Amino acid sequence: MPVSRNIAAMTGVKATVSENNVRLTGYTGSKRQVDAAALLDSISSYKRRHEITDPVLLVIGQDLFTPRHSFVFGLARAPAGAAVVSAARLGNEYYGRPACDDDLIDRLSKEGAHETGHLFGLDHCTDPECIMYKPDTLAELDGKKKMFCSACREKLFG
Numbered sequence: 001m002p003v004s005r006n007i008a009a010m011t012g013v014k015a016t017v018s019e020n021n022v023r024l025t026g027y028t029g030s031k032r033q034v035d036a037a038a039l040l041d042s043i044s045s046y047k048r049r050h051e052i053t054d055p056v057l058l059v060i061g062q063d064l065f066t067p068r069h070s071f072v073f074g075l076a077r078a079p080a081g082a083a084v085v086s087a088a089r090l091g092n093e094y095y096g097r098p099a100c101d102d103d104l105i106d107r108l109s110k111e112g113a114h115e116t117g118h119l120f121g122l123d124h125c126t127d128p129e130c131i132m133y134k135p136d137t138l139a140e141l142d143g144k145k146k147m148f149c150s151a152c153r154e155k156l157f158g
């Protein structure tokens, strides 16, 4: 899967892709969105039940929100080793533009690498081209390079 390959290339973390077995919780009908924090709770308890110690990154199609943000591209909880990324706002179609698989793969890779960075202890970065920069818009996400800045790379690979 190109996304997991890209994430591995960026983070140095070898990823195994599997079908999702986590029961998807947190769906909020009034918003037609999923509460990202509730979803991370579900991933955490799934990991505990199945004694999974490796970090888990869940990729879903539904749109995510948090109590503080009307939407988020993704969310990570480092102590639990749990993260989620949503594809809902990563496709051109969402913005009324022609669909493009390469764009979608690029954005999922960047978001996946970003949340993986959090799982390995990185915080947000002020460099707008760095993977750890927190994008609020698609344009900001597209403005990021598929790599960590040298400061973040240092922290990640020490």
Ligand SMILES: [Zn+2]
Pocket: 114, 118, 124, 134
């Ligand atoms: Zn972040």
Ligand SMILES: [Zn+2]
Pocket: 125, 126, 127, 130, 131, 132, 133, 148, 149, 150, 151, 152, 153
């Ligand atoms: Zn950085």
